[in-house]
Amino acid sequence: MNLSEYDIAVIGLGPGGFTAAVRAVQLGAKVAVIEKFFTGGTCLNCGCIPTKFLWQSLKTKQKIQKSYEYGFKVVLEPVIFADIIAKKDRNIANIRKGMEMILSSHKVDVINGTALFKDKNTLVVLSNERGAVSKDVICEVFADKIIIASGTKPSIIKGSVFDGNKVISSTEALNLKKIPKNMLIIGGGAIGIEMATIFSGFGCQITLSEYENCLLPNEDKEISEEIRKNLLRQGVNVLTSCANALDNADKYEKVLIVTGRTPNNDLGLENIGIKTAKKGFIETNEFCQTNIENIYAVGDVAGKNLLAYTAQNEGALTAENVVKGNFIAADNFIVPQAVFAMPQSASVKVLDFSKYKDAVFGKFPFTASGRAFIEGERTGFVKCAVDKTTKRPLAFWIVGAHSDELINTASQILKSGMEYISRETMFHPSLSESLLNAYEDALGKCTELVKNKD
Ligand SMILES: Cc1cc2nc3c(=O)[nH]c(=O)nc-3n(C[C@H](O)[C@H](O)[C@H](O)COP(=O)(O)OP(=O)(O)OC[C@H]3O[C@@H](n4cnc5c(N)ncnc54)[C@H](O)[C@@H]3O)c2cc1C
Ligand SMILES: NC(=O)c1ccc[n+]([C@@H]2O[C@H](COP(=O)([O-])OP(=O)(O)OC[C@H]3O[C@@H](n4cnc5c(N)ncnc54)[C@H](O)[C@@H]3O)[C@@H](O)[C@H]2O)c1
Secondary structure: OOEEEEEEEEEOOOHHHHHHHHHHHHOOOOEEEEEOOOOOHHHHHHOHHHHHHHHHHHHHHHHHHOHHHHOOOOOOOOOOHHHHHHHHHHHHHHHHHHHHHHHHHOOOEEEEOEEEEEEOOEEEEEOOHHHOOOOOEEEEEEEEEEEEOOOEEEOOOOOOOOOOOOEEOHHHHOOOOOOOOEEEEEOOOHHHHHHHHHHHHOOOEEEEEOOOOOOOOOOOHHHHHHHHHHHHHOOOEEEOOOOOHHHHHHHOOEEEEOOOEEEOOOOOHHHOOOOEOHHHOEOOOOOOEOOOOOEEEOHHHHOOOOOHHHHHHHHHHHHHHHHHOOOOOOOOOOOOEEEOOOOOEEEEEOOOHHHOOOEEEEEEEHHHOHHHHHHOOOOOEEEEEEEOOOOOEEEEEEEOOOHHHHHHHHHHHHHOOOOOOOHHHOOOOOOOHHHHHHHHHHOOOOOOOOOOOO
16 A cells, blocks of 8 residues: 655645645645645636636627727627637636646645545545546555645535536536526525526526525625616516525526535544534634644635635645644634626625624715726725724725725725725726725715715
8 A cells, every 4th residue: 555644635626725735835844635626626617717707708798799889880799608618618727737837836746536534644545537436545645734625515405406407506507508598596695696697698598596585695785685686687587585496497498506515524524533513514613623633624614604715815824823833813814705796796894893883884886986987887886884983994895897806905904904095095097996985975075976965
């Protein structure tokens, strides 16, 4: 049996595992990563990157269709969706190649196979040709510390199974070669909204069915209502408070189930007694440490935030803690959120937002922004919460083009604890000025808005 020894072994090459491995090597550790499918994990292969590529493709189509507003006469040929999917796959392959170059330049040992715990320091790696796990052992990996970054897979709802044809998950939806005539999307979270936006934009009749009484149930109600209105305008049939979505499934060519994610926890955790919490996510403390001292879990599999960038943050921080022997907590990140509807929405709050009882609110619509006018993107607004006493900005919510970029500036403002936002830092004409204008509106001093009737 081939047994290799490492300081750290990482399970999974998604954003969490990739970042943990590279950071640990940068700090001088000898690191192996075991990945059973493709470098890049969910994010690159069937998550963030393919959805945003298809969204951008739709956006490009819409820009061409609106190019007459800028003085062009362009006739668009009928869209061949299979070509768009092929382009997406080529882009993913290129990004994957880049990631593999980074790994090999840092001398991370990558082992292709499925990892299972044998004991608290040893992983058995099984071969999994064509995705099917075999009993053939490729090697064993012995490591002082192990970081689990095995991610999640799509959840299914009671009374249904994914058949890869009619009833599909987001993974299959992102590889459809032809736009279906109609599709029922069950689940009005981030994935459901992004899929409804993309497929309706390319001509599929969409019904989006959500169990709760609004889309994105954990988001600010004004934001979720604005997203609902924009989807309706795009021709999506939005149903909320809908507990029996499957009842009408027969009427649809495709049924896409996007009701959350289930952890990849089939790692032999029971062999060493690693505790799992609700829904099977691995239980961790604030240092991403499991109940077994030398074993850590980062990213989606630990179920704190199911986002690529929080997985990266946890991966980097855990690598630092493990190699340097630090105990720095991974629970004080400000987490900006963005959803790629048309237009996008985004939000960010200070961590203790609920403590502020005397927040005042301001709002600036993009119809009042010169830059939004130039961009031809006048839908939406920026909303800002400000502490009335200290004048400190506390939260931003945005619906509008480029809100996914604007929110990073908003996050930096909140993270830095800035006491006020000033015009001297803002270029004109820019969309970022809308952050300032919403902030000033909360304090009753925005000079860019019509005065409210007294
Ligand atoms: C459709 C969709 C869109 C999304 N859009 C966004 C977005 O825009 N922004 C954002 O921040 N997040 C987005 N996400 C979420 C994001 O993809 C995840 O939060 C992120 O990929 C989590 O990273 P991770 O490293 O924890 O796990 P993953 O990326 O899931 O990687 C885990 C890896 O571990 C491997 N693995 C599992 N078990 C084993 C084993 N036993 N042995 C070896 N390898 C194993 C898997 O094959 C996988 O490659 C989206 C998700 C989906 C599904
Ligand atoms: N832009 C982004 O950052 C982005 C995009 C996509 C996904 N993600 C991440 O991926 C994760 C998974 O996304 P998701 O949208 O699958 O999960 P989610 O948990 O965000 O949303 C699932 C939705 O399905 C609803 N639901 C559950 N059971 C239902 C039922 N039987 N019938 C109808 N509705 C039902 C829930 O109420 C919820 O609103 C998210 O947590 C998110 O963090 C992020």
